[in-house]
Amino acid sequence: MGVFEQLNILVDGHIRTQLVASAVRFRIPDHLADRTLTDAALSGLTGIGVPTLRRYMRALEGLGLVESAGENAYRGTALMEPLRRDTGSFYGHALMAGMEYYEAWSELDFALRTGDSAFEHRYGCDLWHHFDSDDDAAVSFARTMRLNTERFLEEILGLYDFPDDGVVADLGAGDGTLLAELLVRYPKLCGIVFEQPAVLAVARQTMKDRGVADRCELAAGDFLAEVPRGADIYVIKSVIHNWNDESALRILRNCRASVGERGRLLLIEHALKIDDALEAAVRDLAMLVLLGGQSRSVEEHEALLRQAGFSVEQTLTAPSGFCLIEARPDRAA
Structure with a gap:
């Protein structure tokens, strides 16, 4: 591949992002779910005129998302299935990649000049x-x-031997997938989902779907202010990288204030690795652009925990790069 072709791939990535995002916005993955449609039928469902639709579907076919199913007819490929609105695991990411994330990355220059969130600069508020x-x-x-x-x-x-009983609080739990799985595996455990009000409804449904809602309390709040008390284990997964050092310390110190003397904090993060320079750099810059945060090495995570008043008990690392750091309150701190 020549230099020109390589640069085309690099520079035109935004086009592919919008091709996929538009398919999601027009619900093409849902319309083609388990069926074949003619261009006329798909035009009626999407509102895209047939001549333009044919041009667009040619691009989606080139991306491997759809395939021809006879004259002027299409069906989705396996690559299209995760983009379905109701069941697709990649739907949300594709939608935001084509809108909120896309616009934030257009302000990369601002983030590089200031070290602040490009998303906040673009939208006038942080992502949360x-x-x-x-x-x-x-x-x-x-x-x-x-x-x-x-x-x-x-x-x-x-990575970790969880206790058979007690209370586990998941701070910044998202839709509650991690905590729900813990409660399923350990029937005597109880849980606390701590999240923003806008996300709690999704977590509530997760707990109902997994049959553990009766053992789980849902708490709305802001861990920059405080975190719930009363848990034996506090889990904070994929959260600290969203924040700069000052805010990360504030969150961890709030955890320290709520963790009892016998309690434990489990910090789970995808640790920064330098052996894959591009992947590490992109992940790190994504934290800067979207949130004003940063990726950190295992040693940097451990240092933050110690500054926040914790003693690091053990650090466990998975092949994917995820690390789990078990910390307890440092009585000498």
Whole structure:
């Protein structure tokens, strides 16, 4: 591949993002779910005129999302299934990648100049407050977090021996997938889901669907202010990377104030690795652009915990790069 072709791939990535996002917005994955449609039928469902639709479907076919099913007819491929609105695990990410995330990344220059969130600069509020005024975005984000959790759930839960009983509080629990699985595996455990009000409804449904709602309390709040008391284990997964050091310390110190002397904090993060430079750099910059946060190494996470008044008991790392750091209150701190 020549230099020109390589640069085309790099520079034109935004086109592919919008091609996929438009398919989701026009609900093409749902319309083609388990059936074949002619261009006329699909035009009627989407409102896209037939001549334009044919041009667009040619692009989706090139991306591998649809395939021809006879003259002027189409069917979705396996790649299209995760993009379905009601059942697709990738629906939320594709939707936000084509809107909120897309617009935030257009302000990358601002983030690079200032070190602050490009999303906040673009929208006038941080991502979390944006969810308060946009229920669809909140639900989409929760589903994205579910996808990210489900992909690594077995690996994460296999890292640590959870107790048979007690209370586990999941701080920033998203849709509650991680906690729900814990409650299913350990029938004597009880749980606390701590999340923003806009996301709690999704978590409530998760608990009902998994049959553990009767053992789970849902608490709305802001961990920059305080976290619930009364749990034996506090889990904080994929949260600290969303914040700069000052805010991350504030969250961890609030955890320290709520964790009893016999309690434990489990910090679970995808640790920054330098062996895959591009992946690590993109993940780190995504935290900056969207949230003003940053990826951190295992050692940096441990240092934050110690500054917040914790003693690091053990650090466990999974093949994917997820690390689980068990910490207890440092009585000497």
